[in-house]
Amino acid sequence: MTAIALVIFDCDGTLVDSEIISAKVESEIFTDLGHPLEPAEIQARFAGLKLSRIIELLKEETGMVFPENIVERIENETMSRLGQEVKDIAGAHEILDMIDLPRCICSNSSTEWLKTELDHVGLWDRFRPYVYSASEVGTRRSKPAPDVFHYACKEFGVEPQAAVVLEDSVHGVAAAAAAGCRVVGFTGAAHTYSGHADALTEAGAETVINRLLDFPAVITALSGWSQD
Numbered sequence: 001m002t003a004i005a006l007v008i009f010d011c012d013g014t015l016v017d018s019e020i021i022s023a024k025v026e027s028e029i030f031t032d033l034g035h036p037l038e039p040a041e042i043q044a045r046f047a048g049l050k051l052s053r054i055i056e057l058l059k060e061e062t063g064m065v066f067p068e069n070i071v072e073r074i075e076n077e078t079m080s081r082l083g084q085e086v087k088d089i090a091g092a093h094e095i096l097d098m099i100d101l102p103r104c105i106c107s108n109s110s111t112e113w114l115k116t117e118l119d120h121v122g123l124w125d126r127f128r129p130y131v132y133s134a135s136e137v138g139t140r141r142s143k144p145a146p147d148v149f150h151y152a153c154k155e156f157g158v159e160p161q162a163a164v165v166l167e168d169s170v171h172g173v174a175a176a177a178a179a180g181c182r183v184v185g186f187t188g189a190a191h192t193y194s195g196h197a198d199a200l201t202e203a204g205a206e207t208v209i210n211r212l213l214d215f216p217a218v219i220t221a222l223s224g225w226s227q228d
Contacts, residue, residue, distance in 0.1 A: 003223045006163040011107040013168035019191040025078045043191040048169025088121035091212035098216040104130035106148045144171040146179035170203045177204030
């Protein structure tokens with residue numbers, strides 16, 4: 001059994017309740033362009049993926065034609081709303097007081113995006129400088145590639161099996177599991193959907209929680225749980 005030595009948080013949908021805002025903006029803009037997609041479908045299918053990848057998948061699957069500036073348009077509108085509307089997930093500040101281990105954030109979002117939303121809820125200074133944007137560090141490959149988790153473990157000098165990751169998306173869970181980390185799924189944000197917990201378990205989460213305040217106890221328990 002390996003004791004946990006590093007706690008890695010995803011950000012959107014685990015520390016801040018931002019995924020629902022992103023999905024609403026994307027839904028509004030896609031609908032405006034004549035390609036209606038409900039926020040619930042966007043959340044269930046694409047949570048955790050970079051916006052550019054979502055656009056690629058929609059083009060491949062549906063033949064949708066998007067303006068060249070579609071990514072910039074959605075990102076600008078979403079960031080504007082995040083800076084005004086985003087809230088921290090209940091318990092986010094409290095658990096950081098309870099967890100006495102090194103910690104960092106590994107996200108597919110840009111550093112600019114992360115700073116905007118984390119600053120708004122007072123969490124930026126509780127993590128910086130250990131906030132890693134997958135497209136800006138190491139190999140620059142985003143989740144579901146495991147690279148950002150490998151990068152974080154190397155930065156802290158920790159073997160992946162000694163790191164626990166909290167993730168809300170199937171793509172994030174799969175990436176962390178592929179990296180060799182212990183993974184806890186989270187379904188406590190506003191964008192959760194029917195079957196969410198099962199999907200996270202199938203992707204590789206060892207357990208799933210819907211309250212952040214349960215996370216510290218799970219970290220303690222994981223040190224005594226076998227991954228077999």
